[in-house]
Amino acid sequence: SQTIHQWPATLVQPVGSPLSLECTVEGTSNPNLYWYRQAAGRGLQLLFYSIGIDQISSEVPQNLSASRPQDRQFILSSKKLLLSDSGFYLCAWSSRDRGPGGQYFGPGTRLTVT
Amino acid sequence: AQSVAQPEDQVNVAEGNPLTVKCTYSVSGNPYLFWYVQYPNRGLQFLLKYITGDNLVKGSYGFEAEFNKSQTSFHLKKPSALVSDSALYFCAVRDAGGYNKLIFGAGTRLAVHP
Numbered sequence: 166s167q168t169i170h171q172w173p174a175t176l177v178q179p180v181g182s183p184l185s186l187e188c189t190v191e192g193t194s195n196p197n198l199y200w201y202r203q204a205a206g207r208g209l210q211l212l213f214y215s216i217g218i219d220q221i222s223s224e225v226p227q228n229l230s231a232s233r234p235q236d237r238q239f240i241l242s243s244k245k246l247l248l249s250d251s252g253f254y255l256c257a258w259s260s261r262d263r264g265p266g267g268q269y270f271g272p273g274t275r276l277t278v279t
Numbered sequence: 280a281q282s283v284a285q286p287e288d289q290v291n292v293a294e295g296n297p298l299t300v301k302c303t304y305s306v307s308g309n310p311y312l313f314w315y316v317q318y319p320n321r322g323l324q325f326l327l328k329y330i331t332g333d334n335l336v337k338g339s340y341g342f343e344a345e346f347n348k349s350q351t352s353f354h355l356k357k358p359s360a361l362v363s364d365s366a367l368y369f370c371a372v373r374d375a376g377g378y379n380k381l382i383f384g385a386g387t388r389l390a391v392h393p
Contacts (some may be wrong), residue, residue, distance in 0.1 A: 253320075
């Protein structure tokens with residue numbers, strides 16, 4: 166079966182510090198990968214998606230970047246965090262081989278920028 | 280434009296009573312529809328999906344959803360609510376732009392009272 170991991174689970178960082186959040190998927194190959202941010206425990210905002218190694222699409226302009234150095238690894242980064250980067254970050258994957266099967270989410274990372 | 284609407288911010292129901300969480304959508308072409316549930320500080324969990332076929336879709340934890348093409352709705356239902364069903368529920372439709380991207384509704388908070 167497939168499993169998706171995210172770490173760290175929680176993070177408190179000062180304004181201006183760098184950020185690196187990691188997401189890995191097990192039990193599948195060649196997945197589509199996604200990063201979302203959820204503010205105030207409500208709506209989801211798609212930040213980035215990736216259809217393959219080093220193939221990243223950005224959905225909104227922002228202070229963040231994403232990379233996919235390996236097939237099942239997706240990293241969210243920032244060089245200098247802003248207060249507005251606080252939120253709950255969710256990684257998700259979907260299969261490219263099984264049609265419109267939806268997305269499957271990781272446990273999330275709670276980021277607080279102070 | 281593609282969109283998903285969840286018209287209720289919150290739904291309150293007594294334990295043992297039936298529950299309905301509403302969702303309407305707007306897409307071009309055939310819709311692929313999904314329901315997810317989110318417990319506090321957790322990732323989204325997949326509940327059920329409609330791709331094609333029977334309009335009544337059964338999912339996890341006793342939930343079901345009814346697809347109504349003429350009303351462009353996909354309401355989530357459960358015959359008898361449990362206190363443990365209290366959570367945030369998201370409806371989503373697959374983005375026609377591809378890559379299994381999803382368009383999410385704003386979410387509905389379900390509160391089941393003992």
